Amino acid sequence: xxxxxxxxxxxxxxxxxxxxxxxxxxxxxxxxxxxxxxxxxxxxxxxxxxxxxxxxxxxxxxxxxxxxxxxxxxxxxxxxxxxxxxxxxxxxxxxxxxxxxxxxxxxxxxxxxxxxxxxxxxxxxxxxxxxxxxxxxxxxxxxxxxxxxxxxxxxxxxxxxxxxxxxxxxxxxxxxxxxxxxxxxxxxxxxxxxxxxxxxxxxxxxxxxxxxxxxxxxxxxxxxxxxxxxxxxxxxxxxxxxxxxxx
Amino acid sequence: xxxxxxxxxxxxxxxxxxxxxxxxxxxxxxxxxxxxxxxxxxxxxxxxxxxxxxxxxxxxxxxxxxxxxxxxxxxxxxxxxxxxxxxxxxxxxxxxxxxxxxxxxxxxxxxxxxxxxxxxxxxxxxxxxxxxxxxxxxxxxxxxxxxxxxxxxxxxxxxxxxxxxxxxxxxxxxxxxxxxxxxxxxxxxxxxxxxxxxxxxxxxxxxxxxxxxxxxxxxxxxxxxxxxxxxxxxxx
Numbered sequence: 001x002x003x004x005x006x007x008x009x010x011x012x013x014x015x016x017x018x019x020x021x022x023x024x025x026x027x028x029x030x031x032x033x034x035x036x037x038x039x040x041x042x043x044x045x046x047x048x049x050x051x052x053x054x055x056x057x058x059x060x061x062x063x064x065x066x067x068x069x070x071x072x073x074x075x076x077x078x079x080x081x082x083x084x085x086x087x088x089x090x091x092x093x094x095x096x097x098x099x100x101x102x103x104x105x106x107x108x109x110x111x112x113x114x115x116x117x118x119x120x121x122x123x124x125x126x127x128x129x130x131x132x133x134x135x136x137x138x139x140x141x142x143x144x145x146x147x148x149x150x151x152x153x154x155x156x157x158x159x160x161x162x163x164x165x166x167x168x169x170x171x172x173x174x175x176x177x178x179x180x181x182x183x184x185x186x187x188x189x190x191x192x193x194x195x196x197x198x199x200x201x202x203x204x205x206x207x208x209x210x211x212x213x214x215x216x217x218x219x220x221x222x223x224x225x226x227x228x229x230x231x232x233x234x235x236x237x238x239x240x241x242x243x244x245x246x247x
Numbered sequence: 248x249x250x251x252x253x254x255x256x257x258x259x260x261x262x263x264x265x266x267x268x269x270x271x272x273x274x275x276x277x278x279x280x281x282x283x284x285x286x287x288x289x290x291x292x293x294x295x296x297x298x299x300x301x302x303x304x305x306x307x308x309x310x311x312x313x314x315x316x317x318x319x320x321x322x323x324x325x326x327x328x329x330x331x332x333x334x335x336x337x338x339x340x341x342x343x344x345x346x347x348x349x350x351x352x353x354x355x356x357x358x359x360x361x362x363x364x365x366x367x368x369x370x371x372x373x374x375x376x377x378x379x380x381x382x383x384x385x386x387x388x389x390x391x392x393x394x395x396x397x398x399x400x401x402x403x404x405x406x407x408x409x410x411x412x413x414x415x416x417x418x419x420x421x422x423x424x425x426x427x428x429x430x431x432x433x434x435x436x437x438x439x440x441x442x443x444x445x446x447x448x449x450x451x452x453x454x455x456x457x458x459x460x461x462x463x464x465x466x467x468x469x470x471x472x473x474x475x476x477x478x479x480x481x482x483x
Contacts, residue, residue, distance in 0.1 A: 050442065053445075053446055055442045055445055055446060075448050075450065078445070078446060078447070078448045079448060081446075082446070083443075083446045085439065085442075085443050085446075087439070089390075089393050089436070090436060090439040090440050090442075090443050091440075091443045092389075093385075093386060093389055093390075093440050093443070093444065094385065094389065095364060095365040095368070095385055095388055095389055096365055099365070102454070103444075103447050103449075103454060104447035104448055106454030107447060107448040107449055107450060107452075107454060108448050136389075137389065138389065138392040138393065152447065153446075153447075156447065156448070
């Protein structure tokens with residue numbers, strides 16, 4: 001039997017205002033896999049991520065590590081599934097970095113004595129210095145904020161990590177840095193993004209979403225090189241695949 | 248974009264800064280209550296309190312210009328709000344209101360600039376202030392800057408699309424729609440924040456990490472302030 005981290009069968013979701021966001025989504029992700037979700041804006045990528053830890057209902061269709069969302073303890077699910085939001089300002093709501101990173105583990109009941117060690121490790125794993133802990137989030141650059149957000153998720157030691165546009169708005173150096181950090185992670189990764197170069201770097205498998213449906217699911221290089229498919233769904237073949245310079 | 252912070256000097260290391268938040272909260276509240284209780288006919292007491300505030304300012308190592316600048320920035324709002332109150336007191340009443348306001352603001356600026364905002368929040372929490380209130384103050388501190396930035400960007404966008412001055416009525420219309428948009432945006436942000444909190448196993452209690460300890464010097468400071476207030480009202 002294959003070890004599935006995430007199994008989604010026929011997931012539908014309609015927003016309260018009547019907008020259909022997801023229609024009949026089927027998606028299986030094996031433990032340790034790195035999967036990219038690509039597609040135009042409004043395709044339902046973020047909505048799908050919010051289903052992974054039960055933030056949005058309709059979750060009977062979602063199973064995490066074999067556990068159905070409606071039966072399992074949601075806290076347990078949220079310990080296993082970390083979500084990195086698109087805007088770090090939404091994710092960092094505490095007065096200092098330390099408190100933000102400590103927020104998750106404290107909620108999970110990690111003993112106070114163990115907190116500083118956990119926070120330090122998460123900050124280091126995200127490519128930050130421990131000295132940043134006493135700064136306020138609004139004093140940080142966007143690149144630093146994004147990495148603190150990542151630390152705040154990693155500190156909970158999630159087995160599955162969902163990321164929403166992790167590289168958006170970052171300058172090349174910060175983007176490169178973040179990609180290095182992300183590709184070093186052990187967790188099962190599900191990355192929703194427009195950054196197709198990131199996808200090529202990190203994810204062997206890609207899922208193409210548009211209008212709340214999955215249109216393609218397969219090997220990244222083959223899919224992203226398919227000019228007709230990319231064009232049909234408002235994407236474009238990455239430069240590195242076009243010119244053929246990439247080994 | 249640059250912001251001015253309400254706790255700009257809070258990370259100094261003066262004898263006032265190293266005190267624990269609770270003792271400072273209690274002491275400064277007591278001093279402010281003391282200022283408010285000074286009867287109008289005992290004007291000399293105001294000097295004594297000014298003197299005490301001056302000593303605290305000296306100890307705090309915060310630049311005097313900063314304290315005075317801050318105070319006079321907030322002052323108009325308070326004096327405006329109190330204009331109608333001392334109707335019977337005439338000019339004298341207004342003068343006393345002014346002096347009281349200045350003294351209280353001195354003390355408040357001192358309190359917020361000798362204690363980091365986080366520590367203040369912890370102090371409030373440990374003094375029994377309701378969790379939900381403290382949490383909201385924390386969010387206010389965190390998101391004030393995000394909101395200010397959003398407002399500044401909206402203002403820039405407006406200025407980019409407008410040539411010359413609009414008439415007052417139109418100006419008001421633009422302003423009200425900007426405020427409305429800001430409100431809706433904050434509402435949406437609050438929803439996203441809540442999702443982010445839930446994602447990190449938030450279950451209704453905001454966790455607090457170990458704060459500064461209440462020590463002997465805090466007790467000494469509190470005792471000193473209590474003695475001062477008692478004496479100031481006792482001795483004639």
